Amino acid sequence: MGSITLKNVSKVFGEAKVIPSIDLEINDGEFVVFVGPSGCGKSTLLRLIAGLEDVSGGQILIDGKDVTQSAPAERGLAMVFQSYALYPHMSVRNNIAFPLKMAKLDKAVIDKKVTDAARVLNLTDYLERRPSQLSGGQRQRVAIGRAIVREPSAFLFDEPLSNLDAALRGTMRLEISDLHHQLKTTMVYVTHDQVEAMTMADKIVVLNRGNIEQVGSPLDLYKSPRNLFVAGFIGSPKMNFVDGAYAQSKNARTAGIRPEHLNLSKDSGLWTGTVKVAEHLGADTFLHLDVDGIGQITARCDGEFGAHYGDKVFLTPDEAKLHRFDDKGSALRA
Amino acid sequence: MATQNTKTLARLMMAPSVLLLLVWMIVPLAMTLWFSFQNYNLLNPGNVSFAGFFNYQYFYTDPAFFQSIWNTLVIVGGVLLITVVGGIAIALLLDQPIFGQGVVRILVISPFFVMPPVAALIWKNMIMHPGYGVLADIAKFFGLRPVDWFAQYPLFSIVIIVAWQWLPFATLILLTALQSLDGEQKEAAEMDGANFFNRFIYLVLPHLARAITVVILIQTIFLLGVYAEILVTTNGGPGYASTNLAFLIYRTALLGYDVGGASAGGIIAVVLANIVAFFLMRAVGKNLDR
Amino acid sequence: MARNVTTRHKVTATVAAWVVALIIFFPILYTLITSLKTEPEAIAGFSLIPSGTFENYVTVQTQRDYFKPFMNSVVLAVGSTILALIIAIPSAWAMAFSPTKRTKDILMWMLSTKMMPAVAVLVPIYLMFRDFGLLDTRIGLTVMLTLINLPIVVWMLYTYFREIPGEILEAARMDGAGLWQEIVYVLTPMAVPGIASTLLLNIILAWNEAFWTIRLTTTNAAPLTAFIASFSSPQGLFWAKLSAASTMAIAPILILGWFSQKQLVRGLTFGAVK
Numbered sequence: 001m002g003s004i005t006l007k008n009v010s011k012v013f014g015e016a017k018v019i020p021s022i023d024l025e026i027n028d029g030e031f032v033v034f035v036g037p038s039g040c041g042k043s044t045l046l047r048l049i050a051g052l053e054d055v056s057g058g059q060i061l062i063d064g065k066d067v068t069q070s071a072p073a074e075r076g077l078a079m080v081f082q083s084y085a086l087y088p089h090m091s092v093r094n095n096i097a098f099p100l101k102m103a104k105l106d107k108a109v110i111d112k113k114v115t116d117a118a119r120v121l122n123l124t125d126y127l128e129r130r131p132s133q134l135s136g137g138q139r140q141r142v143a144i145g146r147a148i149v150r151e152p153s154a155f156l157f158d159e160p161l162s163n164l165d166a167a168l169r170g171t172m173r174l175e176i177s178d179l180h181h182q183l184k185t186t187m188v189y190v191t192h193d194q195v196e197a198m199t200m201a202d203k204i205v206v207l208n209r210g211n212i213e214q215v216g217s218p219l220d221l222y223k224s225p226r227n228l229f230v231a232g233f234i235g236s237p238k239m240n241f242v243d244g245a246y247a248q249s250k251n252a253r254t255a256g257i258r259p260e261h262l263n264l265s266k267d268s269g270l271w272t273g274t275v276k277v278a279e280h281l282g283a284d285t286f287l288h289l290d291v292d293g294i295g296q297i298t299a300r301c302d303g304e305f306g307a308h309y310g311d312k313v314f315l316t317p318d319e320a321k322l323h324r325f326d327d328k329g330s331a332l333r334a
Numbered sequence: 335m336a337t338q339n340t341k342t343l344a345r346l347m348m349a350p351s352v353l354l355l356l357v358w359m360i361v362p363l364a365m366t367l368w369f370s371f372q373n374y375n376l377l378n379p380g381n382v383s384f385a386g387f388f389n390y391q392y393f394y395t396d397p398a399f400f401q402s403i404w405n406t407l408v409i410v411g412g413v414l415l416i417t418v419v420g421g422i423a424i425a426l427l428l429d430q431p432i433f434g435q436g437v438v439r440i441l442v443i444s445p446f447f448v449m450p451p452v453a454a455l456i457w458k459n460m461i462m463h464p465g466y467g468v469l470a471d472i473a474k475f476f477g478l479r480p481v482d483w484f485a486q487y488p489l490f491s492i493v494i495i496v497a498w499q500w501l502p503f504a505t506l507i508l509l510t511a512l513q514s515l516d517g518e519q520k521e522a523a524e525m526d527g528a529n530f531f532n533r534f535i536y537l538v539l540p541h542l543a544r545a546i547t548v549v550i551l552i553q554t555i556f557l558l559g560v561y562a563e564i565l566v567t568t569n570g571g572p573g574y575a576s577t578n579l580a581f582l583i584y585r586t587a588l589l590g591y592d593v594g595g596a597s598a599g600g601i602i603a604v605v606l607a608n609i610v611a612f613f614l615m616r617a618v619g620k621n622l623d624r
Numbered sequence: 625m626a627r628n629v630t631t632r633h634k635v636t637a638t639v640a641a642w643v644v645a646l647i648i649f650f651p652i653l654y655t656l657i658t659s660l661k662t663e664p665e666a667i668a669g670f671s672l673i674p675s676g677t678f679e680n681y682v683t684v685q686t687q688r689d690y691f692k693p694f695m696n697s698v699v700l701a702v703g704s705t706i707l708a709l710i711i712a713i714p715s716a717w718a719m720a721f722s723p724t725k726r727t728k729d730i731l732m733w734m735l736s737t738k739m740m741p742a743v744a745v746l747v748p749i750y751l752m753f754r755d756f757g758l759l760d761t762r763i764g765l766t767v768m769l770t771l772i773n774l775p776i777v778v779w780m781l782y783t784y785f786r787e788i789p790g791e792i793l794e795a796a797r798m799d800g801a802g803l804w805q806e807i808v809y810v811l812t813p814m815a816v817p818g819i820a821s822t823l824l825l826n827i828i829l830a831w832n833e834a835f836w837t838i839r840l841t842t843t844n845a846a847p848l849t850a851f852i853a854s855f856s857s858p859q860g861l862f863w864a865k866l867s868a869a870s871t872m873a874i875a876p877i878l879i880l881g882w883f884s885q886k887q888l889v890r891g892l893t894f895g896a897v898k
Contacts (some may be wrong), residue, residue, distance in 0.1 A: 052794050073800035085795035089813040098809070099799035146799070344722040347714035351778055352730065354711065358771045359737045365748035424644055430637035431630075440882050441645040444652055447881035449832040451853040452870045456651045459863055460658060466863070468654065471670040501648065503892065510889045548893050559741050562834035566853055583743040588839070593747050600744035611739035615732055 001063045002153035002186035003028045004049060009058035011044055011210075018044050019210040021058070026154075026188060026203075028063075031180050034190045035197040035233070036207035042190045043158055045207070049188065050156050051075050063153060073102070078147035079156040082163065084139045086131040086146075092118075093127040096145045103150075117145040120182075137168045144179070154186035161196065173199060194234055198222070206230050228329035231256050237286055237298045239323070246294065252324035252332055259286065259300040261321040264307075269314025273297060275307050289313060363604070369597035376591035389598035398574045399599075402582040405489055406606075409578055410557045412493035413500055414550055420497075421504030421549065422542065426534075428505070429512045439509075446502040450562035457495045458484065458567045488568045488576035495563050500556075504549045511545035512538070554610045558603070579603055652874070659867035666864040680868035690872060693851035697873075699762055700837070700847050701830040704769035705777075705823055711770070712777040713819070717811075719778075720785035721793070731782065734775040742772075742835045753840055762845045765837060769830045777826055780891045784818025821887035824880060828888075831877045848873040 004026040011019040019041045026032050034042040047053045049060060051072035060068050067075045078099075086095050093114055100110045118124045121141040131139055140160060147155055157176070161169045177200050180187055191197055197204050198218045206213040206221065206229070214226045218234075225231035231239050239256045247255040263269070264287070273289035283303045291297045299315060307313055324332040373385040393399050428438060445453065461467050462483040470480035483491040515538065523533050559580045564570055570577035570585065577585070583603065587596030646653075658666050659681070660674035684690045719727045749768075750759075758764030788811065796810045834849040841850050852873055855866055881888070 050794075050798060052797070072794075072797045077798070079795070079798045081791045081795060083789060083791050085789065085791035087792065087795075087810055087814075098796075098801075101809075102800035102805060146795075150799075341722060341724070344718035344724070347718035348730070351711050351715040351734070351774060354771065355734055355737050355774060359740065362745035362748040362752075363740070365751075366744055369747055427637065427641050427644060430641070431634050432638040432641045433634070434638070434642070438641050438645045439885065441649040443881070443885055443888075444649055444878055446888075447828060447832070447878045448652065448874045449849050449852065449877070450834040451838070451849050452874055453651075455852060455855060455866060456655050456870060459866065460654055461651055466667045466669075468670055498648070498651070506885065507889050507893060545893075552892060555739055559743065559835065561743075562838060562849070562853060565838070580741065580743040584746065584839075587747050588750070593751075596747050600741070600747065603741040604744045607739050607741045607744075611736055615736060 001028055003063055004154060004186065004188070005059075005061040005064075006045075006049070007059040007061070009045075009048060009060060010056050011041075011048060011053065012056040017210065019048075022210075022212060024205065024212065024215070026186060028186055029184050031177075031187045031189065031200060031202045032205060033197040033201035033203070034188070034205050034207055035192065035194055036213075037233075038192055040207040041210035042192075042207045044210075046156055046158055046188060046190045050077055050079050076153045077156055078150045078152035078154075079158065080140075080143045080147050080160045082159045084131075084143040084160075084163075086139055086142055088131055091128050091130060092123060092134070092142050092145075095131065095142055096123075096149055099146060099150045113149045114145075117149050120148070120179075121145050136164050137172060140164065140172060141175075144176075148179075148183070152185065154188060157187065157189040159190055159192070161191070161193075169196075176200065195236065198234070204234075206233060224331065224333075225256075225323065226331050228254065228256070228325050231323055231325070231331070237300065240297050242294055242297075244294075247324075250322065250324055253327045254325040254329070255317075256323035256325060257317045258321065259298045261318040262297070262299040263316045263318060264299055264301045264305060265314045265316070266312075267314065269316040271297075271315045273299075273313050273315055275309055275311045275313060278307050278309065287313065289315070291315065366597045366600045366604075369593050370601050372594050372597075374593040376593060385594055389594040390602075392595055393598045393602065398577065398582060401574045402577050402579045405574075405576060406558065406578040406580075408489055409493055409496065409560055410554055412490075413497045413557055414553060416493070416497040417500045417504040417553065418546060418549060420501050421508045422546075424501070424505045425508035425512050426538075428509055443502040443506050445498050446500070446506075448499065450499065451566050453499050454495055454563040454566035457491075457498070462491060484568050485572065488572065492560070492563055492567060492576055495567070496557065496560055499563075500553055503553070507545050507549050508542060511542050515541050551610065551613060555607070558607055558610065579606070652878075655867045655870050658864055659871045661864050661867075663862060663864045666867070680864045681872070683865055684869045684872070688851075688869070690851075690869060693846050693848045694872070696762065696845055697831055697847035697849075700765055700769055700845075701827045703762075703766045704773065704830050705826040707766065707770040708774050708777040708826060709781075709819065709823060712774060712781055716778050716781035716785055719782050720788070721790075731779065734778055738772075738775040746839065749836075750839070759840060760842045760844045760846070765840055765845055765847075768836050768840065769833060772833065772836070773826050773829055776829070776891065777822055780822040780825065780887075781818060784822070785815060787818075788814050821884060822891065824884040825887055825891040828877055828881055828884070 004024075006022055006024040009019065009022045009024075010017070022045065034045060036042050044053065048055050051067070051070060051074075055068060058068075059066055062075055062077070087098065090098065096114045096117055097110050100113060105113075114127070115124075118127055121144060123138065123141055123145060126134060126138060131142065134142065143160070160176075161172050164172060173196060176187075176189075180200075189196075189200065201218055203215065204218055204221055205215050208229050214221060214230045221230055221234045225234060228241070232241070235258055237259045239258050240262075242255045242257065243253070247253060271291045271294060273287075273291035273294075275287055276290055277288040279286040279288075280303065285301050285303055285305060285307065287299045287301060287307055289297045289299060297315065299313075301307070326332055370389050371385055371387075373381070373383045373388070375381075424442065428435070428442070432438065448456075459467070462469055464470055464480045464482040464485075467480075469483070473480045481487070519537060520533065523537050528536065560578060561580050561584065564576055564578065564581050568576040570581050574582075579599065580603065583596050583599040586592050586599060590596075654672075657672055657674050660676050660678070661671075662675055662677055662679070665671070665675060719731065753759045753764055756764075758767075792810060792814070793806060796806045801809065831847075832849070834853070837847050837849045838853050841847070846854075852870060855869065
């Protein structure tokens with residue numbers, strides 16, 4: 001079991017209202033990702049759930065039980081820290097065993113659990129080493145191992161992959177997703193990387209300045225962002241925003257069109273643009289264009305579409321995939 | 335939650351050291367201040383009376399006072415000059431790849447661990463003695479007349495001894511700072527065509543600025559109070575030629591038994607030290623914010 | 625070609641560094657050599673080769689009772705350091721792990737007490753020691769040295785403790801460790817290296833303190849600093865013996881210092897240079 005409910009939760013540091021008020025429902029077994037730019041309050045929110053920070057107002061319920069005043073260890077949660085926070089003076093074995101030792105479990109039970117966790121995480125050969133003798137990815141696994149053995153009702157991850165290089169990040173992403181499928185335990189995951197959010201989450205919570213901008217599945221957020229902020233944050237490369245006459249013709253203040261929803265042609269189209277930069281990724285090419293009367297536009301096209309610096313290109317937005325926003329930046333529904 | 339408890343606990347944990355230092359600082363200092371306004375001589379302890387500013391006036395008009403202030407400044411300035419310049423030079427040298435770096439380092443820092451009386455006696459007898467010292471041997475070898483260092487150049491001799499003790503400290507700190515200089519920066523400068531001299535002026539020296547400040551300030555604190563070296567070698571003489579403020583106060587208090595006069599001198603020393611301390615605290619405090 | 629230049633550079637630097645190092649070390653070396661000479665040899669002019677007698681060491685012990693000031697030095701240095709650590713560890717701990725707005729001010733103030741010139745309080749301290757019968761006692765001097773070095777000890781410990789990452793403590797709390805368990809299993813093992821360095825540096829500082837140890841003692845509690853200073857009055861030529869005494873006075877701390885050179889920089893600059 002591992003459902004988490006936030007009711008009216010707020011957090012104030014001195015004068016600064018980091019989180020004005022948040023209501024959120026996290027269901028048992030869900031993989032929920034908090035995503036947002038740095039300083040949006042996502043880590044604070046996670047730490048409030050963990051109990052590492054006291055709430056300024058509101059309630060936190062885990063499995064329906066009010067834990068607002070409970071100590072971190074009493075909440076039945078496990079956390080994986082950004083720096084991994086491994087105990088440098090303990091072997092891998094003792095690191096993983098530490099929470100079990102604190103829970104005063106039998107030595108035989110502890111040994112078995114540690115051995116099992118090490119097998120799952122491919123750490124069996126490293127059990128006697130110190131954290132300083134491990135690679136970044138291995139340390140990450142030890143941190144996860146320390147979380148797993150407690151059999152928590154939910155895992156909390158605080159930007160766990162940000163200290164790894166790009167290749168390892170991809171691998172660990174898969175490993176964590178795989179772990180979620182095996183354990184079927186609730187996971188709450190904080191990141192500023194929208195790719196991590198899109199690829200791992202069942203449910204994404206987009207945060208901005210301590211407020212929830214939108215909650216939904218990755219595809220929900222991609223297909224129908226509720227406002228400009230979400231539209232700009234989710235999706236890579238970023239959505240193009242077009243103001244002025246074109247937007248007005250669509251009865252909107254701002255029109256949003258994703259780079260992948262622009263049809264490109266070398267002969268004719270609605271807009272005319274000049275290629276400033278062409279990024280050839282192989283299968284795809286990203287074109288950064290200077291479009292007459294519109295400005296900077298990013299378009300995504302097939303890798304076969306030969307375009308180079310200075311070329312003239314014609315673009316036509318796919319009207320069906322157009323996003324429209326009003327004066328306040330909220331999305332207009334058709 | 336537990337934050338209030340934690341705070342109370344933290345206060346309790348800090349209390350012993352804070353209280354001890356508070357008492358240690360305030361009580362003697364208050365007594366010194368009080369004595370500095372009294373006529374109080376240990377040879378005549380029954381006869382204590384209020385002296386107003388007499389002790390300060392007495393100290394101020396004593397020719398030895400100005401000489402001792404001047405000597406204090408010479409010792410501080412001279413030692414700083416030698417140790418900072420020498421320290422930078424030696425640190426640069428030790429920062430090069432050399433064979434036996436570990437041993438060289440140990441040899442260079444060793445004088446710092448020599449207790450002041452020993453350092454002074456070694457220099458006085460083994461090195462600077464006009465009859466049997468090594469320097470005299472060298473002078474004789476070249477057919478020169480040996481110098482009687484402590485008679486002819488008492489203050490300079492003391493500067494040399496103290497500089498020898500503090501050179502390792504400066505070297506070690508500057509070397510540590512030097513080694514924290516980013517290697518890529520040096521390579522970038524090399525690629526940019528900067529020669530050794532330019533690299534030193536534009537890259538190394540600015541990088542060392544903070545370490546140099548720290549060396550100067552910390553050494554100053556200790557150098558203002560140079561005592562054992564003088565006691566063991568010249569005993570402040572000839573005359574007052576090598577008496578610094580600390581030594582003068584000691585003489586007044588424990589040789590002249592003049593509690594009032596010594597206390598007035600002590601207060602002057604506090605004022606002097608505070609001027610230095612002010613700058614040191616700012617330098618260290620800045621580092622805390624980082 | 626490039627490799628050749630580097631080697632030549634290295635050889636040049638090596639020669640220069642060794643020459644400088646030997647000049648700086650020379651007074652200590654020469655003291656050691658002289659201590660192994662006979663008295664006539666010691667004043668017979670420059671010579672680096674002693675006859676190799678250990679007689680001087682024996683004489684220093686039998687005539688001047690070297691062992692007594694040595695033991696005083698050990699008791700004072702170790703005693704005052706341990707006392708300072710007992711007082712300082714909780715303080716530094718609290719300041720590093722539950723800092724308040726005033727923590728920085730308190731630290732700076734502690735540092736400022738270190739700036740007080742010793743001579744400024746010589747008179748009241750001397751009178752107080754006299755009135756309380758603490759002159760020339762080990763206990764009095766131990767307390768004195770403890771107070772003198774307490775700010776440095778607090779500071780050094782603070783800079784070490786501050787480097788223990790807060791996330792580790794949070795991880796321990798998440799793992800169910802109570803305050804006591806946190807201290808025993810997580811904090812103490814991580815703090816031990818810092819405490820050990822502080823201990824080492826402070827013993828060195830206390831061992832070499834040469835103002836109060838000389839002024840507040842005469843015979844009973846006199847440590848090596850006072851013992852050696854008493855040789856300053858020339859009572860005839862006895863350089864070989866003086867060298868033997870000097871060698872014995874500095875040797876233990878010199879060796880201790882060699883081991884702690886890395887921590888020395890940190891400790892003496894209050895963490896400003898690492």
